[in-house]
Amino acid sequence: MDSDFGAVHDELRGVARMMLANHSPLTTAGRSFKPLDWQLLASSGWLGLEVPAAQGGAGAGFAELAVLLTEFGRVAAAAPYLGSVVLGTAALSLLEANTGRDHRLQELAAGTRRVAVALPTDRPEVGQPTAPFRIRRAGSVLEVSGRAGFVPDVVGADEILLLAADDHRPVLVAVAPSAPGLQIDAQPVVDETRHLAAVIADGVEIDPDSLWSFTGSPEAGAARLAERAMLAVACDSLGLATMMMEATVAYVTDRYQFGRPIGSYQAVKHACADMLVGISICSELVGTAVEALSSDEPGSWVPVSMAKAHVSSVAVEIAGKAIQLHGGVGYTWERGLHAYLKRAALNRSLFGSPIAHRRRLAARYAGEGNS
Amino acid sequence: MDFEMGVEVEALRRELRDLVAHHVPSDYLGAFTDDPADLEMAQGFCRLLADRGLLCPAWPGEWGGRDASPWEQAAVREEMWAHHEPRGAQYMGVNWVGPTIMRHGTREQQGLHLPPIARGEVIWCQGFSEPNAGSDLASLQTMARRDGDGWRVSGQKIWTSYATMAQWCFLLARTSREERKQQGLTIFLLPMAAAGIDVRPIATMIGPHHLNEVFFDGVWVTDADVLGAVGDGWRVVQEVLSFERVGIARYARCERLLIWAPAALGAEWDDLPEDLHGRWARMVMHARRARLLAYRVVDLQSRGQVRPGDAAAYRIAVTRLDQESAQVLMDIIGFAALGEGEGLRFRRAVEDHWRYSISATVASGSIEMQRILLARALMAAS
Numbered sequence: 001m002d003s004d005f006g007a008v009h010d011e012l013r014g015v016a017r018m019m020l021a022n023h024s025p026l027t028t029a030g031r032s033f034k035p036l037d038w039q040l041l042a043s044s045g046w047l048g049l050e051v052p053a054a055q056g057g058a059g060a061g062f063a064e065l066a067v068l069l070t071e072f073g074r075v076a077a078a079a080p081y082l083g084s085v086v087l088g089t090a091a092l093s094l095l096e097a098n099t100g101r102d103h104r105l106q107e108l109a110a111g112t113r114r115v116a117v118a119l120p121t122d123r124p125e126v127g128q129p130t131a132p133f134r135i136r137r138a139g140s141v142l143e144v145s146g147r148a149g150f151v152p153d154v155v156g157a158d159e160i161l162l163l164a165a166d167d168h169r170p171v172l173v174a175v176a177p178s179a180p181g182l183q184i185d186a187q188p189v190v191d192e193t194r195h196l197a198a199v200i201a202d203g204v205e206i207d208p209d210s211l212w213s214f215t216g217s218p219e220a221g222a223a224r225l226a227e228r229a230m231l232a233v234a235c236d237s238l239g240l241a242t243m244m245m246e247a248t249v250a251y252v253t254d255r256y257q258f259g260r261p262i263g264s265y266q267a268v269k270h271a272c273a274d275m276l277v278g279i280s281i282c283s284e285l286v287g288t289a290v291e292a293l294s295s296d297e298p299g300s301w302v303p304v305s306m307a308k309a310h311v312s313s314v315a316v317e318i319a320g321k322a323i324q325l326h327g328g329v330g331y332t333w334e335r336g337l338h339a340y341l342k343r344a345a346l347n348r349s350l351f352g353s354p355i356a357h358r359r360r361l362a363a364r365y366a367g368e369g370n371s
Numbered sequence: 372m373d374f375e376m377g378v379e380v381e382a383l384r385r386e387l388r389d390l391v392a393h394h395v396p397s398d399y400l401g402a403f404t405d406d407p408a409d410l411e412m413a414q415g416f417c418r419l420l421a422d423r424g425l426l427c428p429a430w431p432g433e434w435g436g437r438d439a440s441p442w443e444q445a446a447v448r449e450e451m452w453a454h455h456e457p458r459g460a461q462y463m464g465v466n467w468v469g470p471t472i473m474r475h476g477t478r479e480q481q482g483l484h485l486p487p488i489a490r491g492e493v494i495w496c497q498g499f500s501e502p503n504a505g506s507d508l509a510s511l512q513t514m515a516r517r518d519g520d521g522w523r524v525s526g527q528k529i530w531t532s533y534a535t536m537a538q539w540c541f542l543l544a545r546t547s548r549e550e551r552k553q554q555g556l557t558i559f560l561l562p563m564a565a566a567g568i569d570v571r572p573i574a575t576m577i578g579p580h581h582l583n584e585v586f587f588d589g590v591w592v593t594d595a596d597v598l599g600a601v602g603d604g605w606r607v608v609q610e611v612l613s614f615e616r617v618g619i620a621r622y623a624r625c626e627r628l629l630i631w632a633p634a635a636l637g638a639e640w641d642d643l644p645e646d647l648h649g650r651w652a653r654m655v656m657h658a659r660r661a662r663l664l665a666y667r668v669v670d671l672q673s674r675g676q677v678r679p680g681d682a683a684a685y686r687i688a689v690t691r692l693d694q695e696s697a698q699v700l701m702d703i704i705g706f707a708a709l710g711e712g713e714g715l716r717f718r719r720a721v722e723d724h725w726r727y728s729i730s731a732t733v734a735s736g737s738i739e740m741q742r743i744l745l746a747r748a749l750m751a752a753s
Contacts (some may be wrong), residue, residue, distance in 0.1 A: 033508075190722055194557075257507040267739045320694070324732055327505055328530045328582075331729050333574035341729070349705035355644045 009067050016071040019044065024075035025193070025336030026208035026247055033193045036079040038111050048109025050089055055105040060127060061332060062228065064296040066235050066286070073239025076339045083153025086232040087225060088115035091161050091172055094221040095212040104159075115174075116157040117217040118148035118199045119226055121351055129226045131157040133164035133201055135173070135211070142208055144173050146357065147200045148351065154184055154197040162201065166211070170222040175201065191346040193339055226292075227301055229351045230308040231289050237315035237347045238279070238286050238346040240340050244315075245275040247337070251326055268325055275318050302361065308356035315344040376442045383443050387425065387450040394419060395457045398716055399713045400723045402459035403533070403580040410536065413459030415489030420458065426491050434473065434481070435489025439672040445666070449623035455720070460495070460533040464488040467614040468541055472560075472665075474723030475599040475607055480560065484539070496537035496563070498528040498585060499608065506740045508543075509552045509605065513587060515544040515559065522546070522597075524559065524567075524590040530734070534570045534583035537563050541611075542605050556604035565590045577730050578723070609679070612736065621689045621731065622661040625696040628717075628724055629655050631701055639707045646656060647702055654696045661689040680748030683741040690731040690738055697725040717751045 022028070023036060041047050049065050051057020058064075065086065072081060089108050092101050092115075107113035120132045133146030144164050154160060154177070162173045175182055181204040186197045214221030249272055252263030262268050289303035319341040323330035332339050348354065394416055402413035420426040421435070429444035430436025448466070451458050458465075469488045472480055487493040504511035513526025524544055534540070540561045547555035562571075567590040573582045599607050629651065633640045643651075664685040671677040700721040709718040732738040 043487055190726070256503075257505060258510075262506075265739070267742070316698075320729070323729055324737075327737060328500070330733065331575045331577055332582075333576065338576035338729075344723075345701065349702070353702060353705055355646060355702070359644060 042111025069235035073236035162225035
């Protein structure tokens with residue numbers, strides 16, 4: 001990820017690594033997946049990275065966010081960051097300016113408000129995202145109905161932003177978790193570090209001031225949100241895979257059997273070398289996608305899908321190999337590697353499985369692509 | 372490709388499936404959960420099998436079996452593992468502890484241990500691995516020192532499955548220091564109720580109550596508890612490990628879950644991406660290949676011709692199948708809702724299979740060691 005901001009990114013990475021060092025399941029004996037202190041994230045400026053300075057943020061872009069996301073992946077961080085920051089802040093930023101929006105951005109940056117965004121995720125097909133909710137107008141009354149599954153970080157959010165179709169046009173609707181007719185069903189997944197839920201709206205009445213249009217093309221806005229989600233997951237997988245490689249290299253150097261470090265055996269050496277090759281490729285794919293997304297390139301979905309498909313699947317292999325090379329201790333709770341493998345497995349299927357992304361990429365060559 | 376094993380085996384298989392259908396709850400995923408009722412169910416199911424002569428049919432009649440063919444025993448292994456092992460920990464006693472005692476035990480040891488195993492009343496654990504003796508098992512340090520007319524055992528074992536519930540431990544300990552580390556090892560049949568034993572559970576991702584550390588602090592055992600000759604433990608253990616490595620019919624659970632997928636997904640099955648259907652079909656075939664390798668080992672074993680490489684080849688195939696099929700099944704459930712009823716049961720079974728499969732290429736000999744073993748056998752033969 002070479003850019004003019006290289007030094008800034010290095011500094012951000014260095015600070016994040018230092019602050020997060022003791023939060024990895026590898027160092028906390030894997031017993032609890034305690035969420036990171038939200039106020040600490042706020043005071044570090046990490047909640048408002050992309051929020052404009054006028055609303056109390058840092059006015060940075062996705063490239064900076066990507067640095068943090070990779071660091072969060074390294075420590076398998078338990079924090080509602082994906083829902084509230086990666087998607088929430090971005091969703092609001094993509095809307096036409098209004099006071100309600102600006103006020104919310106300010107609160108998000110300060111850490112006094114948390115939101116979740118309900119995008120289509122439970123049928124992990126990719127393409128132009130179809131809004132999982134729809135608006136019904138009966139006279140002056142506005143109602144929203146629909147269902148989205150596996151929505152990140154809904155539980156504990158002060159507000160949920162629903163991607164809804166208003167007469168076929170994608171819009172965002174803000175609803176309170178307690179709104180009558182809104183149901184939130186937690187969906188337990190193998191990954192203990194994150195929380196997903198199904199959001200079901202059955203004729204939830206909405207305030208006309210909570211229905212917002214995207215700036216510019218609503219389809220492009222909705223697609224951009226989806227791409228951010230996919231790439232955020234790829235950054236996470238890159239970070240966790242890198243951590244798995246480092247932990248493995250350290251272990252196989254220390255662990256002796258037959259009077260020599262197990263890392264001196266070719267079967268182990270080759271596996272570590274393969275991890276490094278895999279991570280190098282992933283890192284290039286993520287870098288290219290981050291650049292395309294942050295500079296708003298048309299067709300950015302192509303590098304994003306490539307990164308999501310490849311990185312999320314390689315990370316599962318690397319985490320699996322890491323556990324294998326740790327032998328019995330690899331799957332103990334105390335060692336914490338299992339948290340990484342499960343997180344990698346969830347990343348693989350969240351926001352489009354590798355199959356779905358590859359199919360979409362392949363369709364370009366058949367002349368029926370999405371771009 | 373279907374495997375005809377003869378009418379007796381097919382009748383036995385039907386009987387076992389019938390028992391599972393009637394006595395094992397449909398959401399059962401193994402005995403070692405946080406719900407004690409699961410273990411109780413498994414204990415009861417063992418007694419039920421024993422009453423019908425189905426716990427160890429291949430054992431000789433004098434030890435509670437009915438001299439059935441090794442194929443009937445294979446059918447028992449398959450049906451039980453396919454249905455998340457409703458015998459709980461008993462498969463160890465039936466598959467290898469019992470047969471090893473038949474082969475190497477004294478009349479007294481046989482009389483003491485075989486009937487309770489055959490009746491499904493006893494749980495055994497295996498005290499082999501130590502923190503610094505995993506792949507390099509022969510370097511183990513747990514010592515049994517001569518003390519009067521018996522022995523005092525001190526040391527530590529690790530990764531001991533079911534140690535919290537076991538009544539007996541099949542323990543490998545060092546009784547003397549010899550030139551080669553494989554020498555001077557002895558097997559003890561040690562009662563877990565003896566003074567000086569401390570069992571500490573190890574929490575793992577494969578499920579609660581599976582693995583433990585076991586500490587021995589001057590535990591007293593007598594000469595009557597020594598299996599085989601003092602100092603001859605390594606040879607017996609090699610035999611045990613080859614039994615153990617074919618002991619679990621992992622392919623049977625893989626195959627059952629794979630075959631269940633279309634029914635569990637219902638209409639959603641047809642909506643799966645075509646390449647996922649392809650990967651699924653490949654896994655079904657992989658499962659049947661692994662089954663053939665298992666049958667080959669059973670056949671060789673029944674003729675006393677099994678070599679270490681044969682068991683290793685089967686194990687490499689079946690443990691990889693375990694992990695690869697788990698991955699394909701996880702991909703399949705990622706595409707489907709499976710929120711209730713049979714669909715939800717399927718989702719839970721697949722997630723359990725995935726978690727458990729992680730240990731397949733490490734437990735009872737890592738896949739790396741299996742490959743070395745196989746390559747060694749291959750090169751020695753050339």
